[in-house]
Amino acid sequence: MRLQIEDVLCTFCGCLCDDIKVEVNEGRIERVRGACRLGSSKIMGHNRIKSPMIRVNGTLKETSYEDAYRKAAEILVSAKHPLLYGWASTTCEALKKGIILAEEIGGVVDTTATVCHGPSIIGIEEKGLVGSTLGQIKNRADLIVFWGCNPSEAHPRHTLRYSSNASGRFIPEGRKDRKVLVIDVRETRTARNADRFLRIQPGTDYEIISALRMIIGGKAESLPEDVAGVSKKELIEIAEMMKSAKFGAIFFGLGLTHSRGRYKNVDNALSLVSELNSHTKFVIMAMRGHYNVTGAGQVLAWSSGYPMAVDYARGAPYYNPGETSCCDLLSRRDVDAALIIASDPASNLPRGCVEALAEMPVIQIDPFENPTTLFADVVIPSAIAGIEVEGTAYRMDGLSLRLRKLVDAEYPGDVEILQAILDNVRRLRDDN
Amino acid sequence: MAVMISGRTLAQGAGCEDKMSPLYINEVSCCYLSEEDYRALGLSDGMNLLLTSPHGSAVLRAGVDRGLPQGMVFIPMGPWANMLTGTDTKGCGMPGFKGVEVEVTPTDEKVLDIRELMLRGR
Numbered sequence: 001m002r003l004q005i006e007d008v009l010c011t012f013c014g015c016l017c018d019d020i021k022v023e024v025n026e027g028r029i030e031r032v033r034g035a036c037r038l039g040s041s042k043i044m045g046h047n048r049i050k051s052p053m054i055r056v057n058g059t060l061k062e063t064s065y066e067d068a069y070r071k072a073a074e075i076l077v078s079a080k081h082p083l084l085y086g087w088a089s090t091t092c093e094a095l096k097k098g099i100i101l102a103e104e105i106g107g108v109v110d111t112t113a114t115v116c117h118g119p120s121i122i123g124i125e126e127k128g129l130v131g132s133t134l135g136q137i138k139n140r141a142d143l144i145v146f147w148g149c150n151p152s153e154a155h156p157r158h159t160l161r162y163s164s165n166a167s168g169r170f171i172p173e174g175r176k177d178r179k180v181l182v183i184d185v186r187e188t189r190t191a192r193n194a195d196r197f198l199r200i201q202p203g204t205d206y207e208i209i210s211a212l213r214m215i216i217g218g219k220a221e222s223l224p225e226d227v228a229g230v231s232k233k234e235l236i237e238i239a240e241m242m243k244s245a246k247f248g249a250i251f252f253g254l255g256l257t258h259s260r261g262r263y264k265n266v267d268n269a270l271s272l273v274s275e276l277n278s279h280t281k282f283v284i285m286a287m288r289g290h291y292n293v294t295g296a297g298q299v300l301a302w303s304s305g306y307p308m309a310v311d312y313a314r315g316a317p318y319y320n321p322g323e324t325s326c327c328d329l330l331s332r333r334d335v336d337a338a339l340i341i342a343s344d345p346a347s348n349l350p351r352g353c354v355e356a357l358a359e360m361p362v363i364q365i366d367p368f369e370n371p372t373t374l375f376a377d378v379v380i381p382s383a384i385a386g387i388e389v390e391g392t393a394y395r396m397d398g399l400s401l402r403l404r405k406l407v408d409a410e411y412p413g414d415v416e417i418l419q420a421i422l423d424n425v426r427r428l429r430d431d432n
Numbered sequence: 433m434a435v436m437i438s439g440r441t442l443a444q445g446a447g448c449e450d451k452m453s454p455l456y457i458n459e460v461s462c463c464y465l466s467e468e469d470y471r472a473l474g475l476s477d478g479m480n481l482l483l484t485s486p487h488g489s490a491v492l493r494a495g496v497d498r499g500l501p502q503g504m505v506f507i508p509m510g511p512w513a514n515m516l517t518g519t520d521t522k523g524c525g526m527p528g529f530k531g532v533e534v535e536v537t538p539t540d541e542k543v544l545d546i547r548e549l550m551l552r553g554r
Contacts, residue, residue: 012445038445046450114525122524154440185437185530186506187499202435202504202531254439258530262522289440309525325525346550347451347460347511350527351488352519354511354550370451371511371550 010039011386014288014396036156049381073424075361079337082107086343088290091391094414095299106313111296114325119257120286123266132283139168143245148255149287152189203260204228209268215239248282288396295394330356339363346371383409436532438513460510464497482539490515
């Protein structure tokens, strides 16, 4: 039977676009309409991991789900300090289950945020955030600033749905009614479509933000003629552009969090926005990458009080980024087993961390093979959230949305897999 | 000496959940340079680069990105860029994925397959 399902949510990036149309025929997805290239690619599907596998004498061998759950539990129970990492591309319900597992085995729960917008979260904890929903920005913002981000490639529908090119209640002409400013170290596709592009030198975001704060605070005369390679005249023009907006919005990306200064860049940008509110209305938002990385932070925060890198080894939640975050734990060899879910640290972490991961037992829960599979000792294929199972996810502005199930799954969902591993952990504990 | 920046691209994103595919591997094993740097290094289609940082080295294909200034190279985020990235997070959990100083030289060495790259030295 052929079905057209409307208002489907795309589970790729933090935009969580909720207007996708999907055609299903005989239980298979045949066509996706309205999604970007990234979303279409995900919803149409790829090569799946076919069966659970356990590594025997260096080679992955197919096995049953029951054996895979048992082996995973044995690894976690034997470990002194296991890492449970990923969570950004699965549902809030899966992470809730993962936190219970981490509490019982004394593990660390960390999300991919620590190598993404983790520094943004630290900056927000320090400074506070003048925020808004994406809807408010779409309907009101007449100045959009993209700082260290490139939505044309990383969030392809962001500009059309929520920001520079979107028509809104008070912005009826869309792009014509808005000014777009891009601040970046290279001229990206996003920069080519801007009204103004400010190219800065790598690692100088903090200086540029500080200079803008001085100008906006009426201290321009104290500035040198040149700040990190940008002329004072140009900075004054940018500051005027910001002050003269009726409603300005800064979207910032990993250009701030990955560069020199890290969370201090974000802290400074939040202060800039706070000070701009003495002159006009201004808001700021992180361009979150994975579709539910915001939700992962929310679930951890309401469960433990901390948004990422939460260590349960002491019997109570303990949080100290730089100590309990994934990269630091691996590079210090401070964990001795890892459960990797809905993420691919082998591709996304520095080589030194990947080598540490390869030295320890690794359990992987994922629908797809990726470089982490090359190191995994137990591989458990899962259903895809938002396509084969339902659940909850948070958009980049903190709005929670319900993911739908479009087709039946041949695989168990992440919640079911984690519950089965937890049951096996409890059984092993009882036996001992 | 150049400054290496890593980041997302459309093709990297489209291959993100199919990482063993040629689409993803081709995209993330490419190093983009400015036109000026590309010419100065005497590069042409099909030539490779050896990149070396204080943290490691990797061979990548060379490409041109007109949006890059001289002295900056861009690698789509992934295993190749991460061969060059250090593990120091400056106490906040985040390694320096952008702003890594690298040596860039043309090479006759081939770009490794993703399995060879990941299992190199093991």
